[in-house]
Amino acid sequence: MAGRLIVFRVDVPVDPSSPEAQQWLRDELARPQYQAAKPTWFDLASKAVQDWLASLFQGPGGNAGPVLLLVVVLIVAGLIVVAFFVFGRPRVNRRSALERRSLFGDDDARSAADLRAAAERAARAGDWVVAVEEQFRAIAVSLDERTLVRVSPGTTATEFAQRAAEVALDEREALRTAARAFDDVRYLDRPGTEGAYQQLVALDQRLQRVRVPATTVTS
Numbered sequence: 001m002a003g004r005l006i007v008f009r010v011d012v013p014v015d016p017s018s019p020e021a022q023q024w025l026r027d028e029l030a031r032p033q034y035q036a037a038k039p040t041w042f043d044l045a046s047k048a049v050q051d052w053l054a055s056l057f058q059g060p061g062g063n064a065g066p067v068l069l070l071v072v073v074l075i076v077a078g079l080i081v082v083a084f085f086v087f088g089r090p091r092v093n094r095r096s097a098l099e100r101r102s103l104f105g106d107d108d109a110r111s112a113a114d115l116r117a118a119a120e121r122a123a124r125a126g127d128w129v130v131a132v133e134e135q136f137r138a139i140a141v142s143l144d145e146r147t148l149v150r151v152s153p154g155t156t157a158t159e160f161a162q163r164a165a166e167v168a169l170d171e172r173e174a175l176r177t178a179a180r181a182f183d184d185v186r187y188l189d190r191p192g193t194e195g196a197y198q199q200l201v202a203l204d205q206r207l208q209r210v211r212v213p214a215t216t217v218t219s
């Protein structure tokens with residue numbers, strides 16, 4: 001019995017350039033599973049932004065390090081410039097209250113605001129000796145806090161007045177009078193007066209308006 005010849009039909013591949021094949025491809029891509037995987041407009045926009053940011057930090061050789069460092073330096077420099085214009089020059093020599101010692105014979109770490117408040121309380125109570133003492137101390141500490149006049153251990157009221165007069169020339173005589181008023185109630189046991197206290201308050205207010213370069217410190 002003769003062997004049976006089995007013939008397999010092999011279809012010739014469809015020409016991909018034919019209109020029918022192109023239609024099949026369009027129909028296939030139109031199926032829901034393909035449409036669901038298609039990037040959205042948000043995906044495309046995000047990718048574009050990521051590519052743009054990456055291009056900013058790519059140096060000529062493809063290394064982002066130098067460009068990134070330059071950007072950081074420019075940002076820091078910009079912040080310093082803005083702070084300079086907003087807050088002014090930093091007073092690097094500003095002294096804290098804890099650094100002041102032996103203020104006219106006493107260890108005193110109070111701030112100028114604290115001393116003004118103490119002088120005002122004493123004035124309300126009619127204690128003009130304390131009021132004069134505390135108000136004069138407030139003047140000295142205020143100029144020291146602003147680094148206009150250095151108040152060092154052992155500084156006398158007269159010495160302070162002389163130093164302060166160098167940065168407030170118009171107040172030279174008022175500063176001498178203030179120093180004498182302080183010495184009178186502090187060392188000569190003379191009674192203070194409301195007039196002396198009010199003169200010190202007025203002098204303090206005028207000195208708060210004194211403005212000189214931050215590097216000027218009289219010691």
